[in-house]
Amino acid sequence: MASTSTWYKIAASISEISFNANGLAEIDINGKTVCIAKNNDQIFACTQKCPHAGALLSTGHIDALGNLVCPLHKYKFSLKNGRNISGEGYYLKTFAIEEREGGVFICVEGPAF
């Protein structure tokens, strides 16, 4: 089956997203929860569940280098491309996200959505 991608509007503006003190938020899209991260005025999106053992990444934090740190075993992932910076060999699925005229949009694809 061909995979399709769809842009979903998740907020009218970045300031409408309720980030926690660590710059992380969770957003529901079609019944799936996605983690949104804000770091140095840039926003990123990835799956909410850690690819290692499923911890909720929006309850983690962002380190000084801009990597998302899982709350459970502290594996680190690049918010830009999902690379497992700490080297355990996992891959975090990231999604395109952008603010443009009319709101903040996230691009998700495939049967999961």
Ligand code: FES
């Ligand atoms: S569940 Fe995220 S590092 Fe283990």
